[in-house]
Amino acid sequence: MSPFDSLSLKVHKDAVAGWVLSFQAHPRSKSDLGNGQFYGFHGSRSSQFPSKDNAIFIQNGSHLASTYCALAILKIVGYNLSNIDSASMLTSMRSLQQSDGSFMPIHIGAERDLRFLYCAAAICFMLNNWNGMDREKAKEYILNCQSYDGGFGLTPGSESHGGAAYCAIASLRLMGFIGDDCLSNASALSSKANIQSLLDWSLQRQVADGGIQGRPNKASDTCYAFWIGATMGTLGANKFIDERGLRSFLLTCQSEYGGFGKFPKELPDLYHSYYGLAAFSILGEAGLKPLCLELGLTEGAATGL
Amino acid sequence: MASLSSEGEDWRAWVPLSSRPEFAAVTPLPQDDGPSPVVAIAYRDDFRETMDYFRSLYSSRELSPRSLLLTSLAISFNPANYTVWHFRRQVLEALDADLNDELEFTERVAKGNAKNYQLWHHRRWVAEKLGSDAACGELEFTGKIFCLDAKNYHAWSHRQWVLHALGVWENELDYCTQLLEEDIFNNSAWNQRYFVITKSPLLGGLKAMRDSEVDYAIEAIGTNPENESPWRYLRGLYNDENDGWLNDARVPCACLRVLKAKRNLKFALSTLLDLVCLGFKPNQEIRDAITSLRTSHSGEVGSDSDLAKSICSILGHEDPMRANYWTWRSGRLPQAAEV
Numbered sequence: 001m002s003p004f005d006s007l008s009l010k011v012h013k014d015a016v017a018g019w020v021l022s023f024q025a026h027p028r029s030k031s032d033l034g035n036g037q038f039y040g041f042h043g044s045r046s047s048q049f050p051s052k053d054n055a056i057f058i059q060n061g062s063h064l065a066s067t068y069c070a071l072a073i074l075k076i077v078g079y080n081l082s083n084i085d086s087a088s089m090l091t092s093m094r095s096l097q098q099s100d101g102s103f104m105p106i107h108i109g110a111e112r113d114l115r116f117l118y119c120a121a122a123i124c125f126m127l128n129n130w131n132g133m134d135r136e137k138a139k140e141y142i143l144n145c146q147s148y149d150g151g152f153g154l155t156p157g158s159e160s161h162g163g164a165a166y167c168a169i170a171s172l173r174l175m176g177f178i179g180d181d182c183l184s185n186a187s188a189l190s191s192k193a194n195i196q197s198l199l200d201w202s203l204q205r206q207v208a209d210g211g212i213q214g215r216p217n218k219a220s221d222t223c224y225a226f227w228i229g230a231t232m233g234t235l236g237a238n239k240f241i242d243e244r245g246l247r248s249f250l251l252t253c254q255s256e257y258g259g260f261g262k263f264p265k266e267l268p269d270l271y272h273s274y275y276g277l278a279a280f281s282i283l284g285e286a287g288l289k290p291l292c293l294e295l296g297l298t299e300g301a302a303t304g305l
Numbered sequence: 306m307a308s309l310s311s312e313g314e315d316w317r318a319w320v321p322l323s324s325r326p327e328f329a330a331v332t333p334l335p336q337d338d339g340p341s342p343v344v345a346i347a348y349r350d351d352f353r354e355t356m357d358y359f360r361s362l363y364s365s366r367e368l369s370p371r372s373l374l375l376t377s378l379a380i381s382f383n384p385a386n387y388t389v390w391h392f393r394r395q396v397l398e399a400l401d402a403d404l405n406d407e408l409e410f411t412e413r414v415a416k417g418n419a420k421n422y423q424l425w426h427h428r429r430w431v432a433e434k435l436g437s438d439a440a441c442g443e444l445e446f447t448g449k450i451f452c453l454d455a456k457n458y459h460a461w462s463h464r465q466w467v468l469h470a471l472g473v474w475e476n477e478l479d480y481c482t483q484l485l486e487e488d489i490f491n492n493s494a495w496n497q498r499y500f501v502i503t504k505s506p507l508l509g510g511l512k513a514m515r516d517s518e519v520d521y522a523i524e525a526i527g528t529n530p531e532n533e534s535p536w537r538y539l540r541g542l543y544n545d546e547n548d549g550w551l552n553d554a555r556v557p558c559a560c561l562r563v564l565k566a567k568r569n570l571k572f573a574l575s576t577l578l579d580l581v582c583l584g585f586k587p588n589q590e591i592r593d594a595i596t597s598l599r600t601s602h603s604g605e606v607g608s609d610s611d612l613a614k615s616i617c618s619i620l621g622h623e624d625p626m627r628a629n630y631w632t633w634r635s636g637r638l639p640q641a642a643e644v
Contacts, residue, residue, distance in 0.1 A: 045337060111429075
């Protein structure tokens with residue numbers, strides 16, 4: 001039985017969908033759409049406030065990351081995304097994209113890096129509508145994030161990092177810039193991403209204890225089994241990972257209480273539990289459903305079948 | 306204006322906001338979780354009360370000293386609440402607050418939350434407003450963070466932004482050298498070094514720096530050939546310059562020294578493989594060193610494609626975790642690796 005299915009056993013899917021939809025920010029009128037605000041989903045009631053009809057100050061705290069999560073949750077519970085008013089969301093999302101191709105997650109301002117570009121790409125992909133972003137500009141920013149060592153940093157010039165590698169490659173895949181035959185043609189990208197050096201860098205992230213580190217000379221950590229594992233999987237290269245070694249490392253991170261922690265003997269948390277399980281799915285663990293790697297969902301949830 | 310932040314409160318002595326005179330006449334606004342919340346959070350009473358008061362002042366857009374105090378409290382409960390941080394910035398602007406006090410505030414928050422995105426964004430916002438006067442303080446601040454965690458990703462991003470936006474490059478290369486003396490395995494410091502030599506307006510750019518940096522990397526390799534960082538750095542010095550890479554005799558020489566020591570071979574071998582794949586013709590000494598490492602004793606290494614295949618084969622043994630990868634590489638050696 002897939003852990004991704006347990007939700008349907010315990011919680012009514014319609015209730016989840018209704019609750020998620022209640023976080024959507026809606027423009028008051030069409031003229032609002034040009035005001036620079038992003039009309040997506042709030043992450044929680046702590047950033048969503050009751051709106052007063054004649055209020056000058058409409059607090060719109062909707063955010064790219066919570067929008068990605070909202071759409072992903074809706075797909076997991078089988079909600080038909082074509083029922084969403086996505087036009088406002090996508091049109092307004094464009095104003096979050098910066099001149100260098102990167103994305104700000106919220107119109108009031110925040111840090112900008114590859115994570116939010118990934119969220120934007122995933123949102124467009126799930127809604128099957130690329131009006132929300134300029135893909136070419138986004139690709140340019142991704143390529144500028146490739147470091148001298150072949151890995152990707154979260155921003156241009158930043159240190160190569162497993163999480164950034166995932167955001168970069170998954171985004172390129174979602175946007176249609178990486179095909180299935182990426183490995184056989186290392187310059188499958190008609191531009192400057194050096195796939196061969198990314199491959200070499202990524203594979204060296206698996207260390208002596210079998211686990212995977214996020215950066216050279218750092219400790220291995222459960223979640224990078226997904227960040228790097230999924231990056232390799234997207235490129236068709238997960239056959240190069242030492243699966244037995246990784247599996248045995250992950251098992252040492254499994255808690256006696258269930259779930260996974262970051263390191264062996266650490267207490268479990270939701271984040272590492274999810275990524276630990278996701279990594280096991282990539283490793284082909286019996287009883288776990290296969291994943292759509294670039295969306296971070298099961299294939300079933302991703303395709304709606 | 307005196308700092309009104311009081312986030313050093315002792316939680317055991319929590320005085321409800323409803324009892325505090327400065328919040329008299331503020332009507333708290335409860336969170337509306339709706340009829341059937343999913344994964345409802347069991348908020349602690351002091352958290353709930355703080356956020357109820359925050360919601361009230363936020364909704365009425367009160368940009369006052371007591372709002373500033375409230376954001377300090379709310380941040381101490383949940384420093385990841387970006388709505389609170391944003392409101393704090395609006396309050397600071399409206400009050401024309403002393404932003405040097407604000408730098409101190411962020412430093413206090415950083416103590417338990419050095420990996421918090423919102424904190425670092427706020428720090429950047431403050432520094433940007435203060436301008437180049439703040440530059441040295443920002444280098445000092447990130448330096449303090451590095452004393453506790455020399456690889457804090459946020460701090461390195463912030464430091465790169467400071468250098469780029471506020472222009473204080475003078476001592477940065479020396480700073481990298483110092484960090485690498487403390488820990489030659491610090492990949493963040495190697496990355497910063499690359500950033501400095503390529504971007505600093507004081508150093509002349511990569512081409513001008515390449516020669517001395519090759520020596521620097523090779524020296525680090527000599528001391529710790531198992532250290533991935535200087536190998537990647539060395540290769541990176543010649544990115545997009547294959548001719549230079551192929552013709553710098555120091556590189557195969559450094560590889561050979563490692564091979565002769567017969568320990569920690571994998572990066573030396575993969576560097577040689579990379580060179581051979583680009584058309585490098587190794588000398589007899591290197592060929593002999595490869596031969597002596599070969600596990601299958603089928604005679605001397607002949608053509609270059611034999612050499613490249615030999616290196617892949619040795620790598621399969623020296624780097625067994627990636628045996629499949631080295632086999633795959635062996636099967637797709639480019640034309641340049643042929644005689």
